[in-house]
Amino acid sequence: MKPTTDALNKWLQTMLINPLFAHARFSKSNSGDAHIEWEFIPRTVKKSTGYNTSMVPALIINIFNLKKNAKDDKFVHKVLLTIKTPDMFIANTDNYDRDDEYYSYFNIHLKDLVRFKELCDEQFDKIRHLYFKDVPYEPAKSKEVYCKEYREFLMFKESMFGFFYNCEKINAKLKDLKKDFVKG
Amino acid sequence: MKPQVSALNDWLKTIIVHKSFNYMPIYKCNPHYANIHLGTAQQYSYVSKHYENTSIANIVLAIEEINGKLTNIVRFSLTMPTGFVEYNAGDKCRCEDFTNITLKNLIDFVDLFMKMYRNTDRDSLYSLYNIPNHNNMGFAQDYKPFKGGFEKYFKDHQKEYDKFLEYREILFSYFEKNSKINSKRKSINNDFVKG
Numbered sequence: 383m384k385p386t387t388d389a390l391n392k393w394l395q396t397m398l399i400n401p402l403f404a405h406a407r408f409s410k411s412n413s414g415d416a417h418i419e420w421e422f423i424p425r426t427v428k429k430s431t432g433y434n435t436s437m438v439p440a441l442i443i444n445i446f447n448l449k450k451n452a453k454d455d456k457f458v459h460k461v462l463l464t465i466k467t468p469d470m471f472i473a474n475t476d477n478y479d480r481d482d483e484y485y486s487y488f489n490i491h492l493k494d495l496v497r498f499k500e501l502c503d504e505q506f507d508k509i510r511h512l513y514f515k516d517v518p519y520e521p522a523k524s525k526e527v528y529c530k531e532y533r534e535f536l537m538f539k540e541s542m543f544g545f546f547y548n549c550e551k552i553n554a555k556l557k558d559l560k561k562d563f564v565k566g
Numbered sequence: 567m568k569p570q571v572s573a574l575n576d577w578l579k580t581i582i583v584h585k586s587f588n589y590m591p592i593y594k595c596n597p598h599y600a601n602i603h604l605g606t607a608q609q610y611s612y613v614s615k616h617y618e619n620t621s622i623a624n625i626v627l628a629i630e631e632i633n634g635k636l637t638n639i640v641r642f643s644l645t646m647p648t649g650f651v652e653y654n655a656g657d658k659c660r661c662e663d664f665t666n667i668t669l670k671n672l673i674d675f676v677d678l679f680m681k682m683y684r685n686t687d688r689d690s691l692y693s694l695y696n697i698p699n700h701n702n703m704g705f706a707q708d709y710k711p712f713k714g715g716f717e718k719y720f721k722d723h724q725k726e727y728d729k730f731l732e733y734r735e736i737l738f739s740y741f742e743k744n745s746k747i748n749s750k751r752k753s754i755n756n757d758f759v760k761g
Contacts, residue, residue: 407591
């Protein structure tokens with residue numbers, strides 16, 4: 383087995399049985415990447431004959447294993463975080479995926495992922511209701527309320543992406559990354 | 567950690583990295599249960615009144631101590647394609663529990679399921695969930711406006727309905743057969759963890 387696949391497998395085996403990741407759905411692709419999704423929310427998608435509502439994941443983490451970096455012979459991995467925007471904040475567009483924001487980060491440790499999940503569970507509880515609002519946004523509500531709720535969502539998004547951004551910066555300075563990446 | 571939880575975790579550690587389970591969402595609901603979604607399809611939800619991408623075949627894994635012995639329980643459920651449900655409303659979903667299934671049985675079962683689900687023939691299990699009906703007009707690729715009553719619809723698709731029942735019987739029989747065979751073996755306790 384390739385060392386990168388082996389390392390990814392160890393991550394998955396640890397996360398899947400960790401109580402913090404209860405209900406989070408794990409799947410692995412043939413190419414050795416993994417997908418973790420949780421917090422399922424209703425999303426309306428325009429189809430040829432009308433609107434179709436599905437429960438889709440609001441938060442997705444993809445873990446990609448990249449080949450060894452030729453320069454320093456280190457394992458390189460990439461963690462990609464996707465956050466879906468609540469339907470009520472997406473106006474006048476048929477392409478709902480357009481407003482799903484995602485960024486990728488390198489040098490994330492397993493323990494960072496566990497901490498992220500903990501933080502995310504806590505924060506998402508505060509904004510979950512935004513995903514369950516009627517679409518289009520209730521016109522009776524004032525613009526101020528709309529803006530306040532939108533700010534809440536942006537703050538949530540910022541703290542989630544910011545978490546990985548900080549971890550990436552801190553970990554990049556660590557010398558023993560190879561070991562950490564496997565063991566977390 | 568309880569031996570049941572530890573045994574379930576051992577199964578999951580093997581399953582999550584096994585190729586046969588690639589692309590299948592796997593999750594633990596609580597320390598004692600785990601879920602595996604084998605396949606999804608766009609199906610009409612009588613709850614939301616919309617078409618939803620839902621799991622049509624699902625496995626729940628649990629391990630319990632029965633008479634002082636660790637016993638695994640595999641619950642398999644298979645949903646009937648929406649179009650056929652109106653023919654037999656009481657048969658929307660078949661769900662059964664099986665004991666003494668080894669990890670090897672489970673892996674072989676998943677391979678068998680995927681062969682049926684994704685075969686290249688026109689009558690793969692997946693294709694049976696995409697037959698146009700009055701609920702999913704416009705969602706299926708070969709869209710044809712649904713005309714006439716359900717009787718006509720059913721007459722047109724009797725072959726597919728029979729095919730579905732045949733697939734379903736094969737899948738449930740697989741577990742039933744292996745459950746019986748394994749229950750006679752002495753070393754099942756060992757097998758069920760190691761496969």
